[in-house]
Amino acid sequence: MATSADGEQQPPHEQPRDDRARQPESYTWPLVAIVVAILPQLLIPTRYRVGPPLLVPFLELAAFIVMLAIAAKPGPVPRRARPTILVLFSLLVVANTSAAGRLVFLVLDGGKVDGAPLTASRLLVAGCLVLLANVITFGLLYWQIDGGGPAGRAGEHPPYPDFQFPQTVSPQLAAPGWHPTFPDHLYVAFTNVVAFSPTDVAPLTPRVKGLMGLQAVISLGVLVVVLARVINILPS
Numbered sequence: 001m002a003t004s005a006d007g008e009q010q011p012p013h014e015q016p017r018d019d020r021a022r023q024p025e026s027y028t029w030p031l032v033a034i035v036v037a038i039l040p041q042l043l044i045p046t047r048y049r050v051g052p053p054l055l056v057p058f059l060e061l062a063a064f065i066v067m068l069a070i071a072a073k074p075g076p077v078p079r080r081a082r083p084t085i086l087v088l089f090s091l092l093v094v095a096n097t098s099a100a101g102r103l104v105f106l107v108l109d110g111g112k113v114d115g116a117p118l119t120a121s122r123l124l125v126a127g128c129l130v131l132l133a134n135v136i137t138f139g140l141l142y143w144q145i146d147g148g149g150p151a152g153r154a155g156e157h158p159p160y161p162d163f164q165f166p167q168t169v170s171p172q173l174a175a176p177g178w179h180p181t182f183p184d185h186l187y188v189a190f191t192n193v194v195a196f197s198p199t200d201v202a203p204l205t206p207r208v209k210g211l212m213g214l215q216a217v218i219s220l221g222v223l224v225v226v227l228a229r230v231i232n233i234l235p236s
Contacts, residue, residue: 025150027071029182030140034064037136041129056095056133063088063140082149089144092137093211100130100218107229120230127226131193131219138215139189143182145208153179163188164202193219 041057066088070081103126106118118126143150148159158179165184167174184201191199192215203209 025154025181027067029186030143031064031067031071033136033139033182033186034060034067037133038064040132044125044129056092056099059088059092059095060133063092082144082151085149086141086144089137089141092133093141093214096130096133096137097214097218100134100222103127103130104221104225107225118229123226123230127222130222134215134218134222135186135189135193138192138211139182139186141211142185142188142208145211146180146185150181160204162203162205162208164204166200189215192216 038057038060041060063085066081066084070085107123142163146163147153147161148155152159153161161168161180163180163185165180167178167180171178188201191201192212203212
């Protein structure tokens with residue numbers, strides 16, 4: 001069995017893929033998603049923030065700069081850049097998980113920050129920020145992990161995929177040479193938050209099954225604890 005330069009296992013291929021499948025994927029949408037994650041955390045008033053206010057946006061900004069530098073480089077994305085991106089995205093997931101855990105702990109510990117009670121509006125804003133970061137950070141990580149990342153999926157001999165999309169099972173549903181791009185992985189992350197499970201996409205490998213389980217636990221914990229506290233705070 002062949003192995004790629006990233007150590008990903010590659011299935012045997014008898015014929016090259018369609019040339020359209022080898023076009024490098026644009027980094028535009030991932031960059032837009034990171035900006036969407038950063039701006040609310042920087043623009044909302046400090047009184048609405050819960051948790052380390054600059055930790056997550058600082059890591060997101062670092063990821064944005066690295067990806068912008070990669071996207072600005074002419075030619076194909078160098079494979080040696082993928083480990084750096086994976087580390088940054090993994091740190092984002094860890095930071096967001098930490099922020100979610102702290103939010104849940106604060107609610108369960110009495111709902112106070114620096115001696116001041118957490119209001120319903122503050123809890124809702126904090127919960128929405130955590131869930132927004134949850135969707136975007138896990139979407140970015142799925143995008144880089146699945147099938148050797150965007151460069152691996154667009155290659156002539158891509159590694160085995162980590163997700164099974166309907167278009168791969170039924171090729172007639174998509175154009176020749178179709179392969180998943182960032183919006184597909186962002187949608188997987190979103191549906192995993194709102195439905196606590198994938199809808200039309202099946203996780204195939206233990207690593208993405210574990211990540212999806214972690215993402216669902218984070219979103220479920222935040223939703224249940226924060227909403228229960230908010231309902232308790234709101235006047236009847």
